[in-house]
Amino acid sequence: xxxxxIGTVAFDAIETPFGKTDKIVGGAATYASLAASYFYxxxxxxxxxxxxxxxxxxxxxxxHGIDTEGLQIKTGEKSFFWSGKYHxxxxxxxxxxxxxxxxxxxxxxxPESYQDCEYLMLGNLTPQVQQTVIKRLKNRPxxxxxxxxxxWMDIMMDDLLETIKMVDVLTINDAEARQLSGEYSLVKAxxxxxxxxxKYLIIKKGEHGALLFHDDQIFSAPxxxxxxxxxxxxxxxxxxxxxxxxxAKVGTISFNNMKNAIIYGSALASFCxxxxxxxxxxxxxxxxxxxxxxxxxxxxxxTIEL
Amino acid sequence: xxxxxIGTVAFDAIETPFGKTDKIVGGAATYASLAASYFYxxxxxxxxxxxxxxxxxxxxxxxHGIDTEGLQIKTGEKSFFWSGKYHxxxxxxxxxxxxxxxxxxxxxxxPESYQDCEYLMLGNLTPQVQQTVIKRLKNRPxxxxxxxxxxWMDIMMDDLLETIKMVDVLTINDAEARQLSGEYSLVKAxxxxxxxxxKYLIIKKGEHGALLFHDDQIFSAPxxxxxxxxxxxxxxxxxxxxxxxxxAKVGTISFNNMKNAIIYGSALASFCxxxxxxxxxxxxxxxxxxxxxxxxxxxxxxTIEL
Numbered sequence: 001x002x003x004x005x006i007g008t009v010a011f012d013a014i015e016t017p018f019g020k021t022d023k024i025v026g027g028a029a030t031y032a033s034l035a036a037s038y039f040y041x042x043x044x045x046x047x048x049x050x051x052x053x054x055x056x057x058x059x060x061x062x063x064h065g066i067d068t069e070g071l072q073i074k075t076g077e078k079s080f081f082w083s084g085k086y087h088x089x090x091x092x093x094x095x096x097x098x099x100x101x102x103x104x105x106x107x108x109x110x111p112e113s114y115q116d117c118e119y120l121m122l123g124n125l126t127p128q129v130q131q132t133v134i135k136r137l138k139n140r141p142x143x144x145x146x147x148x149x150x151x152w153m154d155i156m157m158d159d160l161l162e163t164i165k166m167v168d169v170l171t172i173n174d175a176e177a178r179q180l181s182g183e184y185s186l187v188k189a190x191x192x193x194x195x196x197x198x199k200y201l202i203i204k205k206g207e208h209g210a211l212l213f214h215d216d217q218i219f220s221a222p223x224x225x226x227x228x229x230x231x232x233x234x235x236x237x238x239x240x241x242x243x244x245x246x247x248a249k250v251g252t253i254s255f256n257n258m259k260n261a262i263i264y265g266s267a268l269a270s271f272c273x274x275x276x277x278x279x280x281x282x283x284x285x286x287x288x289x290x291x292x293x294x295x296x297x298x299x300x301x302x303t304i305e306l
Numbered sequence: 307x308x309x310x311x312i313g314t315v316a317f318d319a320i321e322t323p324f325g326k327t328d329k330i331v332g333g334a335a336t337y338a339s340l341a342a343s344y345f346y347x348x349x350x351x352x353x354x355x356x357x358x359x360x361x362x363x364x365x366x367x368x369x370h371g372i373d374t375e376g377l378q379i380k381t382g383e384k385s386f387f388w389s390g391k392y393h394x395x396x397x398x399x400x401x402x403x404x405x406x407x408x409x410x411x412x413x414x415x416x417p418e419s420y421q422d423c424e425y426l427m428l429g430n431l432t433p434q435v436q437q438t439v440i441k442r443l444k445n446r447p448x449x450x451x452x453x454x455x456x457x458w459m460d461i462m463m464d465d466l467l468e469t470i471k472m473v474d475v476l477t478i479n480d481a482e483a484r485q486l487s488g489e490y491s492l493v494k495a496x497x498x499x500x501x502x503x504x505k506y507l508i509i510k511k512g513e514h515g516a517l518l519f520h521d522d523q524i525f526s527a528p529x530x531x532x533x534x535x536x537x538x539x540x541x542x543x544x545x546x547x548x549x550x551x552x553x554a555k556v557g558t559i560s561f562n563n564m565k566n567a568i569i570y571g572s573a574l575a576s577f578c579x580x581x582x583x584x585x586x587x588x589x590x591x592x593x594x595x596x597x598x599x600x601x602x603x604x605x606x607x608x609t610i611e612l
Binding site for chain 1: 394395396490491492493494497511513514515517523524525526527528529531532533534535562565566569570599603604605606608609610
């Protein structure tokens with residue numbers, strides 16, 4: 001049994017109202033696998049970097065029990081680099097630099113030792129690469145979770161729809177759900193998207209929490225109100241990683257477990273934004289996570305006796 | 307013991323993507339008292355109308371057990387009239403007409419039979435009128451809930467702050483909480499506002515639910531995801547009316563009861579938007595309300611065993 005996480009492993013340079021970083025390690029697969037590692041100890045990543053990626057950077061993965069056999073290192077090439085600057089409200093940002101580098105011709109390799117994959121997280125990447133990974137697995141995983149974004153809806157909707165058809169859970173934000181479905185009401189949007197392939201749809205609403213749709217059921221998860229958001233980079237990937245990591249740990253797919261997985265994913269994301277980049281995700285304790293989960297429980301619990 | 311609701315009783319003409327109405331009865335006190343009537347049977351309103359207000363319109367109140375002794379009828383004058391048109395997303399609207407009419411010189415009269423007031427809902431009106439009502443009550447009510455809006459923050463912040471100082475619960479939306487506090491983070495905004503007088507702050511977030519702040523406690527209430535919002539007019543007033551009506555029925559002020567009151571208020575508001583104006587609020591059954599409450603319970607419940 002294993003959990004595979006595919007996505008970018010990259011360098012980011014981030015500027016927020018609180019400060020700025022040099023090039024630090026980022027990328028969807030980085031955030032997601034670190035988050036998953038708190039619940040499921042043997043996540044395997046599929047990604048590509050250049051030889052500017054240091055041994056110490058790779059050690060960070062292995063120290064968290066993450067298998068990097070599927071991390072290709074391209075000699076003479078550079079890792080994907082993104083630089084962005086957040087506005088004062090932290091809800092929007094400008095991309096300053098995007099250098100695709102190794103990502104331009106990313107051909108994902110699935111090591112033989114990865115073929116027992118039961119849980120597959122497709123982090124945000126071109127829909128073709130996401131699809132290739134599914135096809136290169138000899139057995140279809142028990143659960144495929146796919147994250148994507150408006151960018152792919154803008155430029156390659158057909159490919160995107162083809163990939164969406166193959167997954168079990170789709171995670172997108174509210175604007176993306178509206179774009180993908182052409183419906184303003186999220187209820188109608190979800191109904192449409194659930195006919196496109198996925199059995200579960202998670203709509204991420206940032207500071208407003210998340211909605212889970214499945215058949216006629218809806219779950220509304222709160223977001224933890226935070227006094228300070230230091231750096232939102234990677235919060236969505238952290239959410240997705242915590243989500244699938246928790247499900248891989250529990251081992252049973254059900255609406256109830258999905259609900260809990262969303263709370264765990266949200267808790268990890270709430271840590272992620274407290275520091276720059278992955279910093280806060282590197283050394284969380286079980287006690288810290290449990291205390292955070294308790295905050296979510298207290299935040300949304302009410303008892304009405306009818 | 308009594309519950310007093312002050313606010314506008316008015317005529318509205320509403321246009322939404324689904325259709326438009328002629329002049330129909332609206333106003334904050336109308337929505338709030340109808341909502342409250344489902345929980346607390348003897349709400350008393352304080353408001354003013356012109357002689358264009360029909361006996362049949364008043365009968366609607368009395369049929370719902372609402373005491374209209376405090377509803378002044380000004381002969382030879384016209385009722386407050388508002389006309390607005392909602393945009394396609396229903397989240398924004400243009401005001402087409404505002405005729406203050408009787409509201410221009412509204413001097414709220416508190417009948418002697420209202421003086422046993424324990425629960426006071428100050429619907430959205432000028433802060434001076436809201437304050438006058440508090441001062442004309444011989445005994446301070448057990449609970450004063452105040453609704454207000456950005457308009458008063460723009461043009462009479464000092465009066466507003468003076469009135470806010472006198473109340474127990476303030477209900478505003480997220481943009482208004484930011485404006486009132488000068489803080490973007492809602493956690494910081496709430497902390498500041500809770501030093502201005504109110505012991506409880508409710509931040510209404512429309513389709514994203516509501517947040518309740520009290521001391522260091524936070525409650526996040528979901529909004530019911532709706533396939534169709536037919537007409538959002540009065541949803542906030544309905545929420546406030548359901549909220550205070552439930553508390554008046556229960557009779558004890560506590561954080562737990564406030565949480566439940568928010569769920570009841572949200573449930574009533576979710577009915578309100580299903581039809582034009584007050585239509586849906588006129589004939590709700592206990593069974594419908596209980597079923598809606600159950601939807602809220604199912605929507606947000608999760609069970610994590612640590």
